[in-house]
Amino acid sequence: MNGLHLIAELHDCKCAPRLLRSVDALRELCLTICAAPGLTPVGQVFHQFGSAKAPAGATGAVILAESHLAVHTWPELNAVTLDLYVCNFSQDNSVAARSACARLIDAFIPERVEQREIVRGSCPK
Template identity: 75%
Template sequence: MHGLHLIDELYDCRCDPQLLADAAALRGLCLATCSADGLTPVGLVFHQFGNALEPAGATGAVVLAESHLAVHTWPETKSVSLDLYVCNFSQDNSSAARDACRRLISAFAPARVLRRELVRGLPELAGPIDPTGESD
């Protein structure tokens, strides 16, 4: 489970509006980015919101041999959310993940970005389950 989880929120994106509104364009970008950075797509699903006359954004997920990429667009606010998780079990994929996120961010050309990195798979930090369901 050890890996790196990258979460990015992109605001005021200045890319071609089609990239925010068209699931096919979004799918092409995601697949090209993952492949270029050494990640291995093994499945995918993309959904177009709205209709052919008035697209209203897209959402998509690429299942990777290394874990997953999820992307959601809001053309009406020129916003995008990215979620890329890679496991580092047999090799360290952190560099590939960071490169892929940089490529995606560059493609969307946001004016503002909120980035978060989470290292996952640290069992020594995990606490016992509280049977009452209460949290500290």
């Protein structure tokens, strides 16, 4: 279960409002970001809050062969939380996770970021 868990809270995001309000925009971003550094999406669930006429935010999870990504938007606060965990069972996926996380953060253009890294499990012998 050795892995890297990245957690971030993004405040005062200056991205296009659609990225905070549209489940379709969030899905496209998450899948594109995961594929770029070599992470492997194997499933996904996304949900639109509000209505088609008055979208209120979106939440989504991408199940990765390496573990998962979860992103939640709060357009009324211009805020986002994200959670990316990769296991390092057959290879070290830490570089890919950090790259994906940095690209996600950049996409939302936050003025302030609170970010944590948690090393999970123990190193294999």
